[in-house]
Amino acid sequence: MADVAAAAGVSLSTASLAFSGNKPVSEETRDRVLAAAGALGYAGPNPLARNLRRGRSGVVGVAVGRLSTAFRDPAALPMLDAVSEVLDAAGLGLLLMPHGDEHAGLPLDAVIYDICGCETWGPYDDLVARGVPLVVVEGPAWAGATYVDVEHRRGAADVARHLHDLGHRRVATLTLDSSHPQREREAGLREVFPDAEVIGPCDSDLVAAQLAVGAWWDRGGEATAVVCQSDVQAAGVVLEARRRGMDVPADLSVAGFDGVATPWLDVELTTVVQPLAEKGRATARAVLSRIAGEVADDVLLPVRMRVGGSTGPAPSTV
Amino acid sequence: MADVAAAAGVSLSTASLAFSGNKPVSEETRDRVLAAAGALGYAGPNPLARNLRRGRSGVVGVAVGRLSTAFRDPAALPMLDAVSEVLDAAGLGLLLMPHGDEHAGLPLDAVIYDICGCETWGPYDDLVARGVPLVVVEGPAWAGATYVDVEHRRGAADVARHLHDLGHRRVATLTLDSSHPQREREAGLREVFPDAEVIGPCDSDLVAAQLAVGAWWDRGGEATAVVCQSDVQAAGVVLEARRRGMDVPADLSVAGFDGVATPWLDVELTTVVQPLAEKGRATARAVLSRIAGEVADDVLLPVRMRVGGSTGPAPSTV
DNA sequence: CGATAGCATCGAAACGATTCGATCGAAACG
DNA sequence: CGTTTCGATCGAATCGTTTCGATGCTATCG
Structure with missing residues (x-):
């Protein structure tokens, strides 16, 4: 920039102002600086130096x-x-x-x-x-x-109440790895179903959910409703339930969380919209x-x- | 860092070396510098200054x-x-x-x-x-x-030949917005099916693909195979075809691109694995x-x- | 017409490191 | 024992800006 300033016949500080506009510079001077910059192939103030000065990286x-x-x-x-x-x-x-x-x-x-x-x-x-x-x-x-944060606990409790209102008494839940949201949501669920069975933790992944709930059924798990921690998990449970001949929601109710779109699923999930x-x-x-x-x-x-x-x-x- | 150097009783340059390790520093000196840094709550060289010197932002x-x-x-x-x-x-x-x-x-x-x-x-x-x-x-x-880049053209041509070998003669293609890969792939397809009909461009999105191919069928489009530009598109076509009572692949063959997992689809897509x-x-x-x-x-x-x-x-x- | 603002410009001091070349002992060598 | 080498340390220059305070200079005001 020093070269540009010299070429434009102004001081370094003025050149800087011409670029940054932090203080008024006469139109004519600015044009002269910009022209000099163009001629010298100067692409503007070096961001690294600017960052050092400003104390910010952006x-x-x-x-x-x-x-x-x-x-x-x-x-x-x-x-x-x-x-x-x-x-x-x-x-x-x-x-x-x-x-x-x-x-x-x-x-x-x-x-x-x-x-x-x-x-x-x-x-x-x-x-x-x-x-x-x-x-x-x-x-x-x-x-x-x-x-x-979002109201994990309240959302989970709402879903639980909804299921309870529908007559469900035997509810299981597919969880995520232990985490703040998971703990909150489980607490919400237990406000209504203190004894809800935990199927086990699994990633928020379709196949992982299918495998987890499938294994649970294989070892004799029973429930009329499965509460999941994400819509992707819920979709996995729906798919696995159908694969095993169950009808959703006639035989099994499934609830998700998040409220994202699952257009490849032919049923709209009951969920908690974040x-x-x-x-x-x-x-x-x-x-x-x-x-x-x-x-x-x-x-x-x-x-x-x-x-x-x-x-x-x-x-x-x- | 100057304060740290002073506290440790060494010069600024030595302190810098103690942190960066760019030149040997006696064990004792380094410990002294690090101790001083700890005492003064100095968290190490400022990245912005380092970046300016190095001329790199990382x-x-x-x-x-x-x-x-x-x-x-x-x-x-x-x-x-x-x-x-x-x-x-x-x-x-x-x-x-x-x-x-x-x-x-x-x-x-x-x-x-x-x-x-x-x-x-x-x-x-x-x-x-x-x-x-x-x-x-x-x-x-x-x-x-x-x-x-990847061999878009060859992949597309392979799929086209595969379909041709299966007896398909009337092939349509769902495209992406005009782009380098799209052009290459279309060229590959036309090596085998010069007259392949273009259904139209759509995003690599399940619903978008369903809508696009659905609209095409609605206006009388006909083909025994649809070549897509992504597996997500292909999945959309499969779903829409079924919704309209067609069987895949008996009534319609569908090919994708990319080779990603679509576990929520019950058929493995013929595709080009990147x-x-x-x-x-x-x-x-x-x-x-x-x-x-x-x-x-x-x-x-x-x-x-x-x-x-x-x-x-x-x-x-x- | 003199004092006061206000604007454009400038010089110089940061910003906080890295690194080149020089210095200084001590160890290694013949 | 004199000389070379090497490792540790230091001083000073540098990276490329931004910005503070100062300096003229020209309008504005009474």
Whole structure:
């Protein structure tokens, strides 16, 4: 930039102002600087230097598990999409941080922990030591972090009540690996069905759910309704039930969670609809606040049960 | 760091060496520096300053469309996962660049264009002016970029021959928006079926495919086989065909592309299996080479047709 | 017409590291 | 014992900006 300034016959500081526009520069001077830049093939201020000066990198990390697993669940995308949209508008980029701490050397302005079952991570000590703002989505409590969460417990309780109203008394649940949302949801379920049987934990994956519930039936499991922790799991249960000759919802009611689209399934799932986009926006807003040095309030978003065709009256034969 | 050096009674340069290990430092000195750092709550060298010195940000951008659409297709994930794995190992982070140029101010060491239908973008002039290495996946030709691609044309031709061998003569194809891969694949198809009818372009989305092929049938479209540009599209066609009382493959053969898992479909698709992970690794390797200042050769990866149960002999009644 | 604003410009000091070349002992060598 | 070598340490330059405070200079005001 010094060369450009020299070529334009102005000082370095003026050239800088011509590019950044942080202070008024006469039209004529700006044009002269820009022309000189063009002639010299100067592409504008070096972002690295700017970042050093500003003390900001313009990059926000988002901790996900392995990409292929984190995004397999269709609920992850609308959320991340909304995050990205808000951050983009603020000129911030989103850096993927798959499990691992290879990213210790990168300059991050903030980090989002979207807990896709990454309960065990713990915040990177390095980030905490550096004072990098942390925003935790659906996560356990970490000191100093801002929280964004949805009403897992209430959603699960709503579903449980719905099933109870339909006459179900023998309910089983397919769980996720132990995590904050899982614990909350199980608590919600147990408000209504204290003795609900746990089929076992499995990933939010169609085949995994089929295998898990199939194995449970094989070893004699019985229930008139299965409550799942994601719509993908629920779809797996529906498919496996049918494969075994059961009708949904006549013989078995199945409930999901998330409220994502499953167009390849011919029945609309009864589920708990999360405001995924709003969750993402709230997360991004929290990030922006924290970066700006403000305190950001924790956010708890409401959920809404949606009754679909996958749940129905309990079969009277039980 | 100056404070730490002072506290440890060494010079700034020595303190720097103690942290980076770029030159030998006596064990005792290092311990003293680290101890001083701990006492002063210094979390290590500031990445922004390091980046400025090094002239590297450690961040690689990956241009995708909107996240929700880019990752909806299950083929995108294994690819990106592999990219991320290789880059992580090299200490580089992956920055998502959704469509738009808000990312102009970010310091990127290289940019990957994974052309998910983002044909129209053009490389950011800014990046080119800055001399940022570009790696284009399945893209059109841009001067100076390194290319990674798969044998779209050959894969499509293999599928076409397979159908021809099965006796099909009336073949239609569901396309993607015009793009390099789409053009290549259509060329492959036309090697065997020069007159194949185009049903129309649609996103690689289940519902979109159902609607597109459904509308085509509604307006009198006829074919014994439909060649699709992704497995998701193919699944949509299978579902829609069945909804209309056709049997797959007895009445209609359907072929996909990509070779991803569709466990919710009860028929294994005939498809063209792409080496997705290898594509990702090759891409990442190209990025690393280019960042290192080396020239990176273009890569063309082989594909393999996999015959599944979605294609069969042409019905004799046509 | 003199004092006061206000605008454009400039010089110089950060921002926080890395790294080149020089210095200084001590060990190794003949 | 004199000389070379090597490892540890240091000082200073550098990376490329942004921005604070100062300096003219020209309108504005009374």
